[in-house]
Amino acid sequence: MALDQQTSLSADETDAVLARHETGVLSLARDDEPYAIPISYGYDSDERRFYLRLVSAPGSEKRQFLGSTPQVRLVVYENEQGVYRSVVAVGRLEEIPRSELTVEHIEQYGEAKRPLFEIWGESKDDLDIQLYQLVPDELSGRHVDVDEALDSS
Amino acid sequence: MATGPDYTFACPECDESISVNGSMRDALVENGCVVCGASVTNAVFSSSAAEG
Numbered sequence: 001m002a003l004d005q006q007t008s009l010s011a012d013e014t015d016a017v018l019a020r021h022e023t024g025v026l027s028l029a030r031d032d033e034p035y036a037i038p039i040s041y042g043y044d045s046d047e048r049r050f051y052l053r054l055v056s057a058p059g060s061e062k063r064q065f066l067g068s069t070p071q072v073r074l075v076v077y078e079n080e081q082g083v084y085r086s087v088v089a090v091g092r093l094e095e096i097p098r099s100e101l102t103v104e105h106i107e108q109y110g111e112a113k114r115p116l117f118e119i120w121g122e123s124k125d126d127l128d129i130q131l132y133q134l135v136p137d138e139l140s141g142r143h144v145d146v147d148e149a150l151d152s153s
Numbered sequence: 154m155a156t157g158p159d160y161t162f163a164c165p166e167c168d169e170s171i172s173v174n175g176s177m178r179d180a181l182v183e184n185g186c187v188v189c190g191a192s193v194t195n196a197v198f199s200s201s202a203a204e205g
Contacts, residue, residue, distance in 0.1 A: 052188075053189075063155075101171065101173075102177070103180045104186060107178060107180055109187045109190070110183070110184025111184075112190075114185075129169075129189060131187065
């Protein structure tokens with residue numbers, strides 16, 4: 001697919017894509033080892049900030065990739081009626097300590113999808129649930145009309 | 154600190170315990186547990202003052 005057949009999304013269009021979805025793929029890395037996981041998020045379009053709950057079992061691989069402020073890349077995408085849109089956010093995950101929670105945090109996490117604890121096969125109180133925010137250093141989106149791209153190829 | 158948390162929130166689902174003020178209590182009842190997303194009622198808050 002030629003790059004000139006893709007068009008950047010405006011800030012409003014990017015926010016709209018993020019608002020109508022609640023899941024994406026979060027990529028972390030450690031040295032040259034990648035780690036990507038599906039996550040759910042809440043998105044504050046006013047602050048352009050993501051809120052994530054990351055659930056892991058003690059000693060799990062995921063926990064090993066989550067340093068204090070890991071550099072991450074979050075990808076959200078859709079393919080609706082022949083139009084492909086993707087949004088990429090790049091930045092650092094910042095853990096929100098329980099002692100620093102605010103009303104705004106509670107409201108934002110209320111909009112995030114409930115974690116699927118059932119997939120762990122362990123009770124919730126045996127799982128490590130950390131609250132993070134992602135304030136992207138870069139936030140960009142692109143879209144392409146798949147039919148037009150195929151016709152012109 | 155001049156004003157401290159007024160309540161202790163104890164989630165019945167994930168056992169999370171967080172000190173909160175009145176505004177945060179209201180937000181938790183409306184939005185659910187900030188940690189696990191479980192529904193929250195006023196019954197899961199205890200008064201910090203009452204605990205001394």
